[in-house]
Every structure is written in C-alpha cells, then in structure tokens.
Amino acid sequence: MEDSKEQMVAQADPGGEATPRYGWIAFGLALATGSTIALEIVLTRIFSVILWYHYGFMSISLALFGLGLAGVYVYLFPGRFSRAAAGRVTAQAALLFALTSMAALFCFQWVVSVPEHWPLQVGFRTLLFVSTAIPFFFAGLIVAVPLSRYTERIGVLYGADLLGAAVGAVLVIPLLGWLGGHGAFFACSALAALAGITFSIAERKKGLLIGGLVMLGLAVAGIGMTSNTDYFRIRYVKRGRSQDDVIAERWNSFSRVAVAETRKPEPYRRITIDGGAATPMLPFSGDLQSVNFLARNIQALAYYIHTHKRALIIGSGGGPDILTAKLFEVPSIHAVEINPLIVDYVRNVFRDYTGSPYDLPGVSFTVADGRSFVARSDETYDLIQLSEVDTTAAQAAGALTLVENSLYTVEAFQSYYDHLTENGILSVTRNWTVSSQTMALRTVDLIRRSWESRGNTDLARSLIVVAPGPETALSWGTLLASRRPFTAVELASVNRVAKRLGWKVLYSPVGKNLESINALLGPERDEFLREFPYDVSATTDDRPYFFFFLRPLSFLFGEGDPEDDLDWGSRRTPRILLQLFVLISVLVLVFTFLLPMMIGRLRFGALHGAGRGLMYFASIGLGFILVELSFIQRYTLLLGQPLYAFACILGCILVCSGCGSFVTHRLRDERRAARIVLSILIGGVTIHAFLIPWILAHSMGFSLAARIGVTVATIAPLGFLMGMPLPLGMRLLKRESPQALAWAWGVNGSLSVFGTVLAMVISIFLGITTTILAGALGYLGALAAVYRRAKTTP
Numbered sequence: 001m002e003d004s005k006e007q008m009v010a011q012a013d014p015g016g017e018a019t020p021r022y023g024w025i026a027f028g029l030a031l032a033t034g035s036t037i038a039l040e041i042v043l044t045r046i047f048s049v050i051l052w053y054h055y056g057f058m059s060i061s062l063a064l065f066g067l068g069l070a071g072v073y074v075y076l077f078p079g080r081f082s083r084a085a086a087g088r089v090t091a092q093a094a095l096l097f098a099l100t101s102m103a104a105l106f107c108f109q110w111v112v113s114v115p116e117h118w119p120l121q122v123g124f125r126t127l128l129f130v131s132t133a134i135p136f137f138f139a140g141l142i143v144a145v146p147l148s149r150y151t152e153r154i155g156v157l158y159g160a161d162l163l164g165a166a167v168g169a170v171l172v173i174p175l176l177g178w179l180g181g182h183g184a185f186f187a188c189s190a191l192a193a194l195a196g197i198t199f200s201i202a203e204r205k206k207g208l209l210i211g212g213l214v215m216l217g218l219a220v221a222g223i224g225m226t227s228n229t230d231y232f233r234i235r236y237v238k239r240g241r242s243q244d245d246v247i248a249e250r251w252n253s254f255s256r257v258a259v260a261e262t263r264k265p266e267p268y269r270r271i272t273i274d275g276g277a278a279t280p281m282l283p284f285s286g287d288l289q290s291v292n293f294l295a296r297n298i299q300a301l302a303y304y305i306h307t308h309k310r311a312l313i314i315g316s317g318g319g320p321d322i323l324t325a326k327l328f329e330v331p332s333i334h335a336v337e338i339n340p341l342i343v344d345y346v347r348n349v350f351r352d353y354t355g356s357p358y359d360l361p362g363v364s365f366t367v368a369d370g371r372s373f374v375a376r377s378d379e380t381y382d383l384i385q386l387s388e389v390d391t392t393a394a395q396a397a398g399a400l401t402l403v404e405n406s407l408y409t410v411e412a413f414q415s416y417y418d419h420l421t422e423n424g425i426l427s428v429t430r431n432w433t434v435s436s437q438t439m440a441l442r443t444v445d446l447i448r449r450s451w452e453s454r455g456n457t458d459l460a461r462s463l464i465v466v467a468p469g470p471e472t473a474l475s476w477g478t479l480l481a482s483r484r485p486f487t488a489v490e491l492a493s494v495n496r497v498a499k500r501l502g503w504k505v506l507y508s509p510v511g512k513n514l515e516s517i518n519a520l521l522g523p524e525r526d527e528f529l530r531e532f533p534y535d536v537s538a539t540t541d542d543r544p545y546f547f548f549f550l551r552p553l554s555f556l557f558g559e560g561d562p563e564d565d566l567d568w569g570s571r572r573t574p575r576i577l578l579q580l581f582v583l584i585s586v587l588v589l590v591f592t593f594l595l596p597m598m599i600g601r602l603r604f605g606a607l608h609g610a611g612r613g614l615m616y617f618a619s620i621g622l623g624f625i626l627v628e629l630s631f632i633q634r635y636t637l638l639l640g641q642p643l644y645a646f647a648c649i650l651g652c653i654l655v656c657s658g659c660g661s662f663v664t665h666r667l668r669d670e671r672r673a674a675r676i677v678l679s680i681l682i683g684g685v686t687i688h689a690f691l692i693p694w695i696l697a698h699s700m701g702f703s704l705a706a707r708i709g710v711t712v713a714t715i716a717p718l719g720f721l722m723g724m725p726l727p728l729g730m731r732l733l734k735r736e737s738p739q740a741l742a743w744a745w746g747v748n749g750s751l752s753v754f755g756t757v758l759a760m761v762i763s764i765f766l767g768i769t770t771t772i773l774a775g776a777l778g779y780l781g782a783l784a785a786v787y788r789r790a791k792t793t794p
C-alpha cells in the first residue's frame with residue numbers, strides 16, 4: 001500500500017510534471033559514474049607520471065570530496081533542485097562535467113609544460129588540484145540530484161550508479177592502452193557528454209541535446225588532437241626533468257613507459273616507468289664481450305661465488321641482468337617481467353638496437369608478477385635474482401592504495417627459499433651504501449625471519465652484504481643469502497672481487513662486520529629493533545610497505561634529520577601523507593558538517609532523526625571504502641598481473657554491490673532489512689579478515705582462471721551485501737527527514753574520501769587485516785544508528 005502511494009506521488013508531481021523516464025535516467029547515471037571513475041583513474045596515472053604518486057592520491061581525494069560536496073550543495077540550496085527541475089539540472093550538470101573536465105586538462109597542460117613553472121610552487125599545485133576537482137563537483141550533482149529526488153527508485157538508480165562505475169573501471173584499461181593518458185582523459189569527457197545527451201532525451205529538451213552533441217564533438221576533437229599534434233606531449237616529469245630526449249612512449253593501465261636516448265656515461269637507451277623508475281636498454285649485437293663491463297657491476301656478485309646452471313631473474317626490465325647471466329655462461333635463464341610494454345620494446349620495437357636478450361639461446365621469459373610466478377612454479381633454481389625491482393608509480397587502482405611491493409615480504413622470501421636448490425643463492429640488489437644502510441637492515445631482517453621459518457638457523461654463516469665503495473658515486477648494494485653456509489673458498493673469492501672492484505663488505509661470516517647487522521642476527525635482535533630510530537623490521541603480506549621506515553610518532557611529529565640515511569622519497573612520503581590526512585580531515589569537517597549547520601538549513605533538534613541518519617550514512621561510507629581498498633590490496637597479491645587484478649577486484653565489488661542495490665526495492669521493512677544486512681555484513685567482513693589470508697596463501701599456485709574464481713567467490717557475497725545499506729537508508733531517511741537526503745549523500749561521499757586516507761594510515765602501521773576490521777567497525781556504527789532510530793521513532 002505504501003509503495004503504491006509513493007508511485008502515485010511520483011507520477012503526479014505537484015508541479016504537473018510528467019512521469020520521470022527512469023530507464024533513461026538510470027542509463028545516464030551509469031554513463032556518468034563510468035566516466036567519473038575512469039577519469040579518476042586516468043588522473044591518477046597522469047599525476048603519477050608528472051608529479052609523485054602522492055599527489056595523484058591527493059588529486060583523487062579532492063575529486064572524491066567534490067562528489068560529496070555536491071550533495072551538501074544540493075541540501076543547502078534545495079530550491080534550485082526541486083523534483084520538477086531534477087531532470088533538467090542533471091542534464092546541465094552532465095554537460096558542465098564534460099566541459100570543465102576538458103578545460104581542466106588544458107589548464108593542467110599549460111601549468112606543467114612551461115619551463116618557468118618548474119619546480120611547481122604551491123600556487124601552481126593548488127591550481128592543478130582545484131581545476132581537476134571542479135569537474136567532480138558536477139559529477140557529484142549528476143548523482144546527488146536523482147538519488148535524492150527519485151527515492152521511489154533509489155534501488156534501481158543506485159544499482160545503475162554502481163554498475164556504471166564497474167564498467168568504467170574495466171573500460172579505462174583498454175582506453176589507456178589505445179589512447180594514452182591524455183586521449184583517455186578526453187574519452188572520459190566524451191562519456192560525460194553521452195550522459196548529458198541521455199539525460200536530455202529523458203527530459204525531451206532539444207537545447208540540452210544540442211549542447212550534448214557539441215560537447216561530444218569537442219571531446220572527439222580532443223582525442224584527435226592528442227594523437228595528431230604534440231600539444232599534449234609530456235615535456236617535464238617529476239622534479240621538472242625534461243622529456244626532450246624521449247624517442248618512444250606508450251601507456252597501459254598501470255604505467256607510462258618511455259624510451260630516452262642517454263649518452264652519459266656511455267651511450268644507451270633508458271626505459272623509464274612513470275618518469276621515475278628506470279631500466280637500461282643496452283646496444284647489443286650478439287657479441288657478449290661488448291657488454292663485459294656488466295661483470296663489474298655489483299649485481300653480478302653471486303656469479304663469483306660458484307657456477308650456476310639455472311637462474312631466475314625477477315624484474316628483468318631492459319635485459320642487462322640477462323646479459324650478465326650470459327656473460328657468466330649460465331645455460332638456463334628464465335626472466336620474469338611484469339610490464340608487457342617493456343618486453344615489447346626490447347623484443348620488437350627496438351630489436352635491432354638491443355639484440356633482444358629475451359630471445360637469446362637458453363633464455364625463456366614470462367610476462368607476470370614475479371611473486372605469483374614463483375608461487376606457481378615447480379622449478380628450483382641455483383640463483384634467484386632481484387635487482388633494483390621497484391616503482392614509484394601508482395597502479396590502476398589509482399593511488400587509492402599506497403604503493404606497496406609484495407616482492408619484499410617475509411612470505412615472498414619464504415617462497416624464494418623454497419624454490420632454491422640445496423646450493424642455491426638469493427641475490428637482492430637495493431639502494432644502500434656504506435653510510436646509508438636502512439634498507440639493507442630491513443632486507444637482512446627479511447632474510448632472518450624467512451630463513452628461520454624454514455628451519456635454517458645458521459644464517460650468520462649464509463649471508464653476505466656488500467655496498468659500493470665510499471669513493472664511488474654508486475648507491476646500489478647487494479645481499480646474498482644461501483641455503484647452506486658459504487665455504488671458505490667462496491668467501492675468499494668475494495673478498496678478492498670486492499677489493500679489486502672497490503666494493504665494501506658490510507657483512508660476511510668472516511672479518512669485521514657492521515654492528516647493526518650483527519645485532520639483527522644475534523639474540524639482541526628485538527632490543528635493536530626497538531631502539532633503532534627507524535622501523536627496519538621485516539615487512540609482511542599484511543604490512544607490505546617495504547619503503548616506509550618511519551615510526552608512528554616520527555610520522556606524526558617530524559620527518560627526521562634531513563641529513564640522516566633515509567632517501568628523499570622515504571622522508572618526503574610521510575610529510576605528504578600527513579599533510580593529506582590533515583587537509584582531508586579539515587575539508588570534510590568544515591564543508592560536510594560545520595558549514596551546513598552554521599548556515600542553519602538543518603538543526604538536529606528541528607528535524608527528527610537527521611543526526612542519527614547522518615551518522616548512518618557516514619558509517620556506511622567509511623565502512624565501504626575501508627573494505628573496498630583492503631580487498632584491492634589483498635587480492636592484487638593473489639592475481640598478480642595489475643591489469644587483471646584491478647578489473648576483477650573492483651569490477652566484482654561494484655557489480656555485486658549494484659546487484660544488491662537492485663533487490664532492495666523488494667524489501668518492504670527497510671529498518672528490519674538494514675539490521676539484518678548490516679549484522680551479516682559485520683560478521684562476514686570480520687570472518688573474511690582472518691580466514692581469507694589462509695585461503696589466498698593456498699591459492700597462489702593456482703592457474704589464473706582458478707585464482708579469478710577464488711577472487712569472485714570470496715568477494716561476491718560481501719559485495720552484494722555492501723550495495724544494500726545505502727538505498728535502504730535513503731528510503732528510511734525520506735520518511736523521517738526528507739530534507740536531509742542530499743546532505744546524507746554528501747556525508748556518505750565525504751566520509752569515503754576520509755576513509756581513503758584513513759585506510760592508508762591504518763594499513764601502514766597496523767596492517768591490512770586491521771583495516772578490514774576498521775571497515776567492520778564502520779558498519780557497526782551504522783547498525784547502532786539504525787537501532788537508536790528504532791528506539792526513538794514513535
């Protein structure tokens with residue numbers, strides 16, 4: 001009876017408006033949200049290339065905040081967004097979304113292309129963030145207006161919102177590959193224009209339809225401009241490094257890979273990933289003697305110990321480690337490289353230059369994540385080598401998760417140990433020197449924990465740590481860990497080579513060693529870790545942040561001595577994260593809560609249940625984003641390849657949530673349904689936090705299809721439930737405080753922004769499991785709000 005009454009009201013608006021065309025509105029919402037999430041991801045990719053990935057995170061946080069702020073704006077000025085005008089306003093917002101997004105890209109390109117603007121000062125960075133956040137305000141209006149004005153179809157509309165976002169998250173992967181970063185940006189604007197056209201059709205407004213066609217034409221012209229002119233060519237990247245020497249550039253969903261000509265100290269071509277991490281591509285015509293200088297690199301240390309028959313190279317990049325192995329006559333070499341663009345450059349595009357080390361006799365290769373490859377492999381190796389394998393790029397998940405590296409965790413090193421022969425050696429090359437050993441200490445602790453977990457307690461005689469000599473300008477050191485103790489002959493060989501090539505032995509089973517490494521390997525290890533100024537304890541799959549060393553108090557109150565042995569990025573990261581945390585917290589507090597209350601549009605005592613309603617929507621917004629981001633982090637390890645991981649994880653969550661939203665219109669008692677759904681969701685998330693790590697660990701060796709199946713099977717039930725609380729809450733709030741509907745949507749969106757930063761901070765210091773449990777606490781707060789409302793509702 002109640003549903004029939006709502007439908008009658010919907011069909012007979014006081015203003016005499018025609019029945020809304022819900023099908024067109026839902027389709028327009030799907031197009032708009034697909035465009036929105038795709039644009040967020042493209043922005044992350046562009047920011048990760050030109051600025052550091054931290055700023056990509058900040059831009060997306062501000063963009064998400066724009067989505068939430070739109071809901072607050074609709075609440076503060078309800079007269080501009082009446083039900084009668086909802087369709088027209090939504091169409092206008094879609095056109096403005098398309099227009100401002102294109103304008104933002106031109107503004108962005110102007111800022112970063114002018115040499116005098118570098119290094120970017122606060123004013124220019126602020127301009128970048130504001131200009132890229134404005135389009136998301138209009139994107140927020142596209143969602144906030146229909147959801148708050150057509151609540152009789154909230155389940156269908158919110159479901160379309162989520163399903164559209166899922167499609168956008170998947171669609172952006174080929175868009176980046178086909179069109180590049182800037183072309184994909186214009187493609188997102190085209191989707192927004194299509195949304196405007198759809199809303200115009202729903203409203204039967206020819207003027208708006210023509211406007212939509214104009215926006216679509218401009219977006220298509222922009223795509224053509226990116227491919228046919230060099231206006232949008234990237235001219236400068238991180239710290240203002242010029243890209244004039246770039247001779248080739250391609251994009252995929254998780255990187256921009258460029259090739260540059262370099263003539264210092266010797267001519268070679270450098271492959272850079274997102275303008276930061278680099279790998280050399282050497283000129284090679286088949287004569288190994290032309291690259292015999294590789295034998296003098298510190299990465300070659302393991303080859304001086306003894307001969308190796310089988311070598312596994314993780315992160316083979318441009319191929320120098322393959323050539324080094326061939327120099328030392330290793331008969332069987334398997335290379336693993338995660339980025340297909342790099343392999344294609346070396347094997348195909350620049351084959352005449354590189355000689356394609358991947359195709360040399362005795363060499364095989366796999367394009368995959370190294371960790372996943374090792375877990376699935378049945379082979380054992382005499383040498384497993386990781387040389388400078390890392391990146392400061394933000395993945396396709398957007399900088400929604402802090403950059404982590406699952407190659408450097410206890411569980412990863414345990415897997416390496418299991419795939420070594422009895423005489424096998426693990427070689428790890430990372431950036432440490434005689435005066436800067438922080439990363440070396442963490443790597444030693446990783447070896448200690450993983451080796452001991454496999455019953456190897458004689459690590460003191462199975463470890464060698466070498467750094468470049470103080471008179472060199474090099475900053476890469478190498479650690480060797482063997483499954484058996486090194487022999488006297490092998491140790492003597494290392495000492496001779498180190499002396500001849502100017503290396504410094506920091507630790508060896510014989511000789512004078514670094515006291516800090518002795519402490520890590522001795523009984524006083526725990527005391528040393530407590531007293532050391534930085535956190536150098538071993539990272540795990542639950543806390544995989546290998547490059548983050550600051551302790552909580554240092555993170556909050558300072559970034560350490562600028563002259564200490566942390567590199568620039570390790571010191572810069574915490575400061576930026578703290579600034580971001582404070583900035584987002586202030587923005588959420590002021591614009592989502594204080595500003596609406598100060599204006600006086602809604603007073604908690606004046607409208608029954610509004611305060612508890614806002615608590616409910618804040619809680620589910622926080623819970624959703626904490627759980628979603630934790631899932632992305634956890635399951636990326638299982639799926640390995642970033643392209644499959646992002647599409648599968650985020651797509652599964654959003655599709656299942658959309659399906660859950662669609663079925664809520666069949667539930668008559670919203671309050672009872674919300675209680676049941678939230679109770680099951682809290683229990684399911686809690687169980688998931690503790691059970692799924694075990695399931696994932698035992699699924700790492702499965703085929704890709706089976707791992708995708710495990711992902712879907714374990715995510716889908718919770719994803720389905722996660723889509724239900726919001727539409728149920730909107731229907732409840734409509735009866736008790738209808739004026740607060742738009743504000744509630746804004747609160748939900750703004751707390752999602754806060755949750756992205758909170759998830760990052762929690763997972764860094766307490767782990768991914770704790771972050772998931774924090775998400776369960778968020779849903780518990782929503783459940784408490786439902787019960788409080790039930791007790792006070794007459």
